[in-house]
Amino acid sequence: MSAPVSVPPSAPVVAPISPHAAVETLLRHFPEEVRVAYVRLRDTGDPAAADTLVLAIVADHMPRSEAALTDSAELIADLGFDSVAIAEMVFFLEDLLQVNVSNAEILRVRTVGDLRAFVRLKLASVPRA
Amino acid sequence: MNRTAVVTGLGFITSIGNDRAAVTRSLRTLTPGIARIEFLGNPTLGVKVAGTIKEFAVDSPSWRDWRWPAGYEFARETLRSLSPHGLYALCATEQAIADAGLAREALTDGGTGLYCASAGSAFLLHHNLTQMHAARFERGNPMGVVASIAGTLNFNLAAHYGIRGAVGGFAAACASSSHALGCALDDIRIGRQTRMLIVGAEEVNAETTLPFAAMRALSTNPDPATASRPFDQARDGFVGAGGAVCLVLEEAETARHRGAPIYAEFSGWGQAADGYNVAVSHPEGTGLASAMRRALSDAGVAPAEIDYVNAHATSTPAGDRSEALALRTVFTAAGARPRVSSTKGLTGHPLSMAGVMEAAFCALALRDGFIPGNANLTQPDEACAGLDLLRATVDAAPRLVLNNSSGFGGSNVCHVFQRAEN
Structure with a gap:
């Protein structure tokens, strides 16, 4: 059993992240603020931390590294993702957050904003451990 | 029109050097490339040495952790689907393309093909499957398949370079890249392709190397200076190695017309299997002898014309003896006495890539006028009686050389290379 999660009153309920998804492994190449955000998400369920994490992961995977990372940016048209690159990014999220994402769910995500919203929703829907 | 093929470019990531000059x-x-190694940090393992690749760090399953020598730049879209030996292969191929003086556009014209050989990445396959088992196969790395299975080299290199000609991989264990080279020659001869890249690569890590210890095929001699000693009485198994070699083969007139550097002509090849055992060479080397004769016949060359044989000999008791007897059958019985050496005393045995690596060594010997000796050969096995086993490298310009390879299942492949008349 995981330790009880403390959720800030203003934040929606977000499921705890499995403690074994580690800052020291998957996120070791990311900047310090991203790793801190992951720990905050894991410990508090803070959805703002999830946003920080998602944006950093998109930036890390997007083929057009110079493209602007706005909410309306389309993964394929604007950021240069192809289906394999999207699958790679989704697997990274699955592995990090210990969730499973279906093909149907992936197909509904077109923009960075869609992805941010999807991850928030996904984490909220994961049953508490 | 008789189409012939010439070697116009070479690239090396090997235990004895990461470029042609080295x-x-x-x-x-x-100067050998064999070094002490402690696989998995386990000091109780009997295997203490390997033909290691220097200046690379590829111990991690994540490409983000990898390090490679300066001078190579690869995008993440390329790196994400590579295995460690795929990285070696990419570096060797970059060298070979530059060496051949080829523009990138020349690779995408459909006249250029790519044949590769590797056993895949047992290391990454193990990592990916372990990860999938842990997730009860509910998720996995989407790049796991193309990065790790046999064929990973041709998948990745073909995509990276935009190759539009023949692309494929060969899986005949330690003869694999020799098959690749022979089939590439056929494609050029019959006019299907004008240029072929032939790439062999392997990893040198516990997952690729140590299963051969379970077969009792690896040397347990802990001394890097003597562990790999082909044809020597004291040999006790092969020394695992890895790396990558790329060889550019081109239709001769095309190569000459564009003023390409020409190392050697690839004059013929032959193959024949033992039909004997899944893992052990025929004790008399009958399949290898047939393969040598077929290669000589294909090249229109008599045994007495061969100046040098780069032997497959890996330093195993059974394999080296078998090859020595095959050489006596083909050469000694015909009154011929070419110089013979196995360069695996220097390199160790890099499995699938051995054939193309040693073909590249032959090309260097033909162009630069030397014949490499047998490192670590002190007391030749009595099975070698009558063979001219060089102890040291000699400055003698060979005109015709034979390159031998053998693999599991009794596959034997031989190539004949000839000094180019520029």
């Missing part, structure tokens, strides 16, 4: 220096001075 490899040539090592072959000339018999």
Whole structure:
């Protein structure tokens, strides 16, 4: 059993992240603020931390590294993702957050904003451990 | 029109050097690339040495952790689907393309093909499957398949370079890249392709190397200076190695017309299997002898015309003896006495890539005028009686050389290379 999660009153309920998804492994190449955000998400369920994490992961995977990372940016048209690159990014999220994402769910995500919203929703829907 | 093929470019990531100059220096001075290694940090393992690849760090399953020598730049879209030996292969191929003086556009014209050989990445396959088992196969790395299965080299290199000609992989264990080379020659001869890249690569890690210890095929001699000693009485198994070699083969007139550097002509090849055992060579080397004769016949060359044989001999008791007897059958019985050496005393045995690596060594010997010696050969096995086993590298310009390879299942492949008349 995981330790009880403390959720800030203003934040929606977000499921705890499995403690074994580690800052020291998957996120070791990311900047310090991203790793801190992951720990905050894991410990508090803070959805703002999830946003920080998602944006950093998109930036890390997007083929057009110079493209602007706005909410309306389309993964394929604007950021240069192809289906394999999207699958790679989704697997990274699955592995990090210990969730499973279906093909149907992936197909509904077109923009960075869609992805941010999807991850928030996904984490909220994961049953508490 | 009789189409012939010439070698116009070489690239090396090997235990004896990561470029042509270093490899040539090592072959000339018999400087070995074998080093002490402790696989998995386990000091109780009997295997203590390997033909290691220097200047690379590829111990991690994540490409983000990898390090490679300066001078190579790869995008993440390329790196994400590579295995460690795929990285070696990419570096060797970059060298070979530059060496051949080829523009990138020349690779995408459909006249250029790519044949590769590797056993895949047992290391990454194990990592990916372990990860999938842990997730009860509910998720996995989407790049796991193309990065790790046999064929990973041709998948990745073909996509990276935009190759539009023949693309494929060969899986005949330690003869694989020799098959690749032979089939590439056929494609050029019959006019299907004008240029072929032939790439062999392997990893040198616990997952690729140590299963051969379970077969009792690896040397347990802990001394890097003597562990790999082909044809020597004291040999006790092969020394695992890895790396990558790329060889550019081109239709001769096309190569000459564009003023390409020409190392050697690839004059013929032959193959024949033992029909004997899944893992052990025929004790008399009958399949290898047939393969040598077929290669000589294909090249229109008599045994007495061969100046040098780069033997497959890996330093195993059974394999080296079998090859020595095959050489006596083909050469000694015909009154011929070419110089013979196995360069695996220097390099160790890099499995699938051995054939193309040693073909590249032959090309260097033909162009630069030397014959590499047998490193670590002190007391030749009595099965070698009558063979001219060089102890040191000699400055003698061979005109015709034979390159031998053998693999599991009794596959034997031989190539004949000839000094180019520029």
